[in-house]
Amino acid sequence: MSSSPRSSGLFRLSTLGWTDALAAELPAGTVPARVARVDRGAAEVLADDGPRRVRYSASVRRAAAHDPIALPCVGDWVALRPLPEGRCELAAVLPRRTAFTRGGVSRDSLDGLSGDGQGQVLAANMDVVFVAEPSMHATDFADLGRIERLVALAWESGAQPVVLITKTDLFDDGLADLLAEVAAAVPGVEVHPVSVVRGEGVEIARGYLAGSRTAVVLGPSGAGKSTLVNAMAGEEVMETQRVRAADGRGRHTTVRRELIPIPGGGLIIDTPGIRRIGLYEMTDGVDRVFADIEELAAGCRFSDCGHRREPGCAVLAAVEAGELPERRLESWYKLQREAAWMAARTDVRLRREQTRQWKRIHREMRRFGLYRP
Structure with a gap:
């Protein structure tokens, strides 16, 4: 197997999605990088000389304290400022082209809603939002509602929503009817069946990442998101657990979002399973x-x-x-x-x-x- 950018540790900015428009936004005296992970005031970024861990500057921390949306997130392009001791700090977040943002919603008396009106950016600068739903759950009305909700947020993000009905090898009969029902719930959105076990639909999903395009995959625990990411990457870049035979469900072991470069071009952001996701500043x-x-x-x-x-x-x-x-x-x-x-x-x-x-x-x-x- 040829080495991937992830395993070699070297990156060309163009393969990560760097453009002349982004270069025009880069502050003087800084170098660009893309956020692969975030963790408590620091980020793992991908730069042209490989991955590195950087801490946030004071100005970035102040901006995030004032507005959580300004907090660096996976997929962000950022400016790194070299420090005298040879390290770098994350000095600024460059303007986002797209952003998948959820609202701060929890249970309360108003149709199950409460929150402070603030949002959280789950992923930035993606071109595609893969909404993954396991086939054995997608006929449930609540799950059709989840697909509708995630697709609405995907449209709002500025990226292209695509629905992936996963684990179709576990679905015995009526797959065509299921796909038609899901397609009717999300007019104008492409819906594809995927079975990593059978190798079906993986190349279709990879096709959305042509060039240096970025996708984020969202869905519930047990939807097979990490398994799909591994299949697209051609190696086990994300840890997974076997689905329980009794009920077809599994526990998603991903605990944080991560940007994964795909061999042959493109990037994908894997995410933990989503139980509840609120709307945020919706327009259309x-x-x-x-x-x-x-x-x-x-x-x-x-x-x-x-x-x-x-x-x-x-x-x-x-x-x-x-x-x-x-x-x-x-x-x-x-x-x-x-x-x-x-x-x-x-x-x-x-x-x-x-x-x-x-x-x-x-x-x-x-x-x-x-x-x-």
């Missing part, structure tokens, strides 16, 4: 997932129809006629409520931050005798 992600409902809504009598009890609602008529699954409309309700709720929480947080900033400014003005009440 939900609308794109539910394009069929948006199209039906154009025929409603009222332009602000909420599709609940309004007369002349084309969406409710489609449900009654069996043209639109009731499950899908319920999923639309849930994501719309959550997106609106998170937007309101974000607005509250921003207003509080603005108030704190003005108080700091007024204190400084009083300190220098510039304040006139």
Whole structure:
């Protein structure tokens, strides 16, 4: 087997996705690198001379304390500043081209939602978001809802969503019907069956990484994400555990996100299993997932129809006629409520931050005798 960039320890920036546009953003006196892992105030980065571990500069720590979105994450391009003792520090995060961001959501009384309106970037500068769902779970309504949720966030990230129905070797009959049902839940998104055991779908997934493209793979524990990454890399770069025969489930042993260069070109970000992921600052992600409902809504009598009890609602008529699954409309309700709720929480947080900033400014003005009440 030929050595991969990962095993050789050497990288050409172009194979990691470096571009002239990024070079124009690089601060003077720094060198570029790409974040492969993050861990408590430090990051493992890939530079042109190989991997290295660097700590965050004071300015990066201050920016992250003010806004968690500014915290370096896997996939980020960063600027390294050489230090006198021969080490480097992570001096700045370069502008992100795309970012997969989840909201700070947990259980509460409002449709299971609570949080502070702040987000967390799971991956940055990716071209593709692989939404992995194991075939033996994908027929469950809750799992179709999970696929819809992840695809909505993928659209919002700016990257291309692709759904991978994994472990199809464990699915006995009705695979074509399953794929059709999933495709109907995510209009305009490509859906592919994958079986690493049979070697099916791996090359299709690798094809999305042509050149120096980057993908992130997201999904629940036991979806076979690390197994897929290993198959695409051609070597065991991620530790995996065998699926339990009793229920087809497995425990994902990945505990942190990691950027993996793929031999022959491209990179992939493996992630831990996702149990709950909240929406964050949505614009049109939900609308794109539910394009069929948006199209039906154009025929409603009222332009602000909420599709609940309004007369002349084309969406409710489609449900009654069996043209639109009731499950899908319920999923639309849930994501719309959550997106609106998170937007309101974000607005509250921003207003509080603005108030704190003005108080700091007024204190400084009083300190220098510039304040006139």
